[in-house]
Amino acid sequence: MRKIQKKILTDSSQKPVAVQIAYADWLEIERSLNLVSDDSQDTDLSSYEGIISLTEEPLAYQSRIRQEWS
Helix, strand or coil, X not given: CCCCCEEEEECCCCCEEEEEECHHHHHXXXXXXXXCXXXXXXXXXXHHCCCCCCCCCHHHHHHHHHHHHC
């Protein structure tokens, strides 16, 4: 296995809390461990078509909600 560049992330008291690696390295690790991510599979959402009926345009809703934050 090749050497993997990593960054160790620490909290305010300098205790290690996480490790950060490049995404390409993660993909290689995932392949070598035979881990299959469910996220990589396409999901057919056509069965949900027409389930939600909108009462206003999505951009108008977004604009209205953002106005509430101001």
